[in-house]
Amino acid sequence: MSLPLLEQLIDAFRILPGVGQKTAQRMAYHVLEREREGAQKLAEVLAKAIERIGHCTQCRDFSETEVCAVCANSSRERAQLCVVESPADRLAIESATGFRGVYYVLQGRLSPLDGIGPRELGLDALGTRLQQGEVQELIIATSATVEGEATAHYLAQLARANNVRPSRLAQGLPLGGELEYVDRGTLSHAFGTRTEAT
Amino acid sequence: MSLPLLEQLIDAFRILPGVGQKTAQRMAYHVLEREREGAQKLAEVLAKAIERIGHCTQCRDFSETEVCAVCANSSRERAQLCVVESPADRLAIESATGFRGVYYVLQGRLSPLDGIGPRELGLDALGTRLQQGEVQELIIATSATVEGEATAHYLAQLARANNVRPSRLAQGLPLGGELEYVDRGTLSHAFGTRTEAT
Numbered sequence A, B: 001m002s003l004p005l006l007e008q009l010i011d012a013f014r015i016l017p018g019v020g021q022k023t024a025q026r027m028a029y030h031v032l033e034r035e036r037e038g039a040q041k042l043a044e045v046l047a048k049a050i051e052r053i054g055h056c057t058q059c060r061d062f063s064e065t066e067v068c069a070v071c072a073n074s075s076r077e078r079a080q081l082c083v084v085e086s087p088a089d090r091l092a093i094e095s096a097t098g099f100r101g102v103y104y105v106l107q108g109r110l111s112p113l114d115g116i117g118p119r120e121l122g123l124d125a126l127g128t129r130l131q132q133g134e135v136q137e138l139i140i141a142t143s144a145t146v147e148g149e150a151t152a153h154y155l156a157q158l159a160r161a162n163n164v165r166p167s168r169l170a171q172g173l174p175l176g177g178e179l180e181y182v183d184r185g186t187l188s189h190a191f192g193t194r195t196e197a198t
Helices: A004-013 A021-034 A036-052 A087-096 A123-131 A146-161 A184-192 B004-013 B021-034 B036-052 B087-096 B123-131 B146-161 B184-192
Strands: A077-084 A101-105 A137-141 A165-168 B077-084 B101-105 B137-141 B165-168
Touching: A004 A021, A004 B036, A021 A036, A021 B036, A021 B087, A036 B004, A036 B021, A036 B036, A077 A087, A077 A123, A087 A101, A087 B021, A123 A146, A137 A146, A146 A165, B004 B021, B021 B036, B077 B087, B077 B123, B087 B101, B123 B146, B137 B146, B146 B165
Parallel strands: A077 A101, A077 A137, A137 A165, B077 B101, B077 B137, B137 B165
Antiparallel strands: none
C-alpha cells in the first residue's frame, strides 16, 4: 500500500536518539516536502563522517586526524589532564571554562554489569601516560552519578599510584538556583561541606 | 579547535524538524559513538529517497513510481475522492478508517500571504478531474484551522461548480474526551449541532 523506500527512510531515522515512529515519519515527510537540498547534504556529510571520523590516539576524543586539534596544540599545558566521560562533556568544559590543559575522553564509564571495565575506557593507556611523569594534576570531571563516582574513585587511585595529584569538580548548590528546589542529596552535601563566608 | 566534519554533521542535522543545536549535537555524538552502521544505512536511504521519491501524477502523494500504489489499485472506488493536506494525513485516514476510495494530496493549504494559491495546491488539475464526471463525492478532510477551513470552503465551491457532492468530516467532541477539558469552541459547536440521541 505504501512506498517501500519511504518506509525504509522512516525506519532509518529511528536510529537517532529520542526518535520514535511518529517523529521519524514527520522527519521523512519534512525532508521530502521542504528540505531536499538539506537532506542531500545531510546524507553526504553523514556518510563522510562515518567513514572519516575516528578517535584521537592521545585523548580518545573524536577526530578526523590521528591526533586531534587540542592534543596537537603545543600551547596547551600537558601538566593538567582533565578526564571526561564523553566528547559532549569535553565540549561543555571547553566552552564554559578557560581550561588550557588537555583532555582524556573515556567514551563511557565503569559499568561492570555492561561489560565496561578499565580496559574498555582506555584506563590502561591512561595509566601508562600518568607513569611517564608529564602529568601533574588529574582533573576528574566524571558525572555525579553512581557509575560516574565509581569511575572517579578508580581514577583517583590510579593517579595516586602514579604520584599524580587527583582533583575533582566542586559539588554543591548550582549557581542561580533557588534553595527550596535543590534536591535533598545536594542540599545535605552542600550543608555538610560549607566553606567560610567571605 | 574542533572538527570541521563533526561540526558540518551537527549543522546538517539541524534541517530536521524540531532539532536545534543541542539535539543535533546529541544526534551526531550518538551516531558516531553507537550507531555507525545505522547511520551508514540512513545516509544511503536518505540519498536514494531524495533522488527517487517524487509525486504521484494522479494524487500528488509521494511516490517512487509515476502513479502511486493506491491510485494504481483497480479495486479502489474512484467515485469517492478524499482531499487531504499532507501525506501524513492520508496515512492517518488510511490506517484509522476503512475508506476504499482514492485520495488527493494538496501538499499544503491555501495561504495567500505565503504565496500559496489554488495553482500551488494543484486545484486546477483537481477541477479538471472533477469535470470528467468520474468523481461523485468529494470528501474534504482538511484541518480545522483557519487556513484549512478556507481551503475546505474553496474545495466545496469547486465541487459544486462541477456537480460533485462535497462532504466534510464531522466536527464535535473527540471520542473518550472529558467534557470539562474540551476547548470552548469545540464545545459550543458540538452543543449547537447536537443530534438526536439514540
